[in-house]
Amino acid sequence: MYDLLIRKPALLQLDGPNAQVLSAHDIAIADERIAAIAPAIDLGLAREVIDAQGMLAIPGLINTHAHTAMALFRGIVEDVSPADWFNQYIWPMEANLTAEDVYWGALLGLAEMIESGITAVADHYFAMDAIARAVEQAGVRGNLAWTVFGGMEATEALQRTVTFVERWNGAAGGRITSWLGPHSPYTCTPDFLALVAQQAQALNVGIHIHVAEEPDQVRAAVAQYGRTPVQLLQESGLFMVPAIAAHAAHPEPGDLELLRANGVGVACCPKTSMKLGMGVAPVVQMRRAGIAVGLGTDGAASNNSCDILETARLIALLQKHTLRDPQVLPVGEALSLATREGARVLGMADVVGVLEPGTCADIALLRLDSTRLFPQHNLGANLLYSVHAGDVDTVLVAGRPLMRARQLLTIDKSQVMREVATRMARLIERHPERRIQTYTV
Ligand SMILES: [Zn+2]
Known part of the structure; x- marks a missing residue:
């Protein structure tokens, strides 16, 4: 049984100078890791499914x-x-x-x-x-x-x-x-x-x-x-x-x-x-x-x-x-x-940074439906030269979603911005003689 199945995203694989893209594969996740990547995995084997058709999965x-x-x-x-x-x-x-x-x-x-x-x-x-x-x-x-x-x-x-x-x-x-x-x-x-x-x-x-x-x-x-x-x-x-x-x-x-x-x-x-x-x-x-x-x-x-x-x-x-x-x-x-x-x-080669069975399920899913990402002659080139951060839709670490459909699940953004705003006047006061260190180069 899988904990999660990401259904049918295109998949970025980086090996050498070219960015390879696998079209529409399923990614199965179990025990915080990628358990399988295949063109079709039985949905019945997963406790939860994220439908990612039309999206691109990249390593976090x-x-x-x-x-x-x-x-x-x-x-x-x-x-x-x-x-x-x-x-x-x-x-x-x-x-x-x-x-x-x-x-x-x-x-x-x-x-x-x-x-x-x-x-x-x-x-x-x-x-x-x-x-x-x-x-x-x-x-x-x-x-x-x-x-x-x-x-x-x-x-x-x-x-x-x-x-x-x-x-x-x-x-x-x-x-x-x-x-x-x-x-x-x-x-x-x-x-x-x-x-x-x-x-x-x-x-x-x-x-x-x-x-x-x-x-x-x-x-x-x-x-x-x-x-x-x-x-x-x-x-x-x-x-x-x-x-x-x-x-x-x-x-x-x-x-x-x-x-x-x-x-x-x-x-x-x-x-x-x-x-x-x-x-x-x-x-x-x-x-x-x-x-x-x-x-x-x-x-x-x-x-x-x-x-x-x-x-x-x-x-x-x-x-x-x-x-x-x-x-x-x-x-x-x-x-x-x-x-x-x-x-x-970071000393984490082969654990994160790639999408392969056995690696940690740290994955970002990007929407590809914006005009700036069309047509898709070369999805790698679109990702490097045309994408915006706002195209990121879903983010998982160790198989746990931290953001879905651009909604953060672990951080209350409005609370954070309120807290930061209340601190600003005090934080931007400057007394150079009280600085924590001096740049003398
Ligand atoms: Zn620095």
Whole structure:
């Protein structure tokens, strides 16, 4: 007996440069996993049926770098330098945050992610117990890392994140994994990074960290330490455990080999990089070097949205544009960054990110009846270049519907927006002298 049968969607399968689409197959789900995919499965074998005729089933999308609760600050700061973005706006406003603010901000971000087909997110923020509660409630998968800076009281702050890891790793039926989250090599000394690496090894968890977001960070690291930021991470022992390198937009030639040899996954966040004028990771070069590259939305304070299909579109266009080569990142490969490759970055390859029997039933169903998706000569191309997040109709994680017919089932959207609205006046007060950190690059 199956728990659920998804009836007759077309099915996206990503293998190589082309996006293959199977027409009208049934997907049977049992015990949180895909049990069978076949042209026709007996409806009588399922407790529940979702009719998905005319829809497209895709693997749930993977967001490999986010600050979900920063949805609170969407649109608050535009058209400024990275230093002003941090020092005059974001870090002063983050000094205002309480755990409850973070909880409601996370629910707002998670609601938007579910509405755009995202089923797993690697989140890096503060008050992570509140984010974990939000992830538990929302029903998505979360790889959660508590941001910690070096400097004063860093050891105590790190200890707080260690107890967070112990409290939440494996929680929510295994949907939550918790890692350590040192902010970056420009806010943490090599000694502190080495301490974090030791703790991660002791806990047997990975590390999620920002690195080489803009060229000035690389220049500053070389001037101060005679090392690139990636070399600093490697020499501090961070790559002894699974690692997500967020951005990694400016690797020096030897850095790519370090990332590859140590199995470090890169979370590429092109929209933030473009908006803040920081430069975008050389994704084609990274993939040729054998590095796992996934896509991240980063926070909505810099991205303004939490949409991985938009991110996939941006990176495909950017790489074709930058390299002046329309053949790089073909449709299937660009879509794989949002799915299978993202799962690799999170250390969940072959478990999520593909639609195959035996994998977790993390699935998004998209409507195909809008004019922008017609005709359907190439559904993969429509998905990459023409779709809107609003075309996502239904989202399941571990076979459990989190949204059906665009109705969220685990988050009360109007309550979340009310709660966020009541907090706004206090949250956007800015006292730069009270900022939580200083960007000095
Ligand atoms: Zn970030």
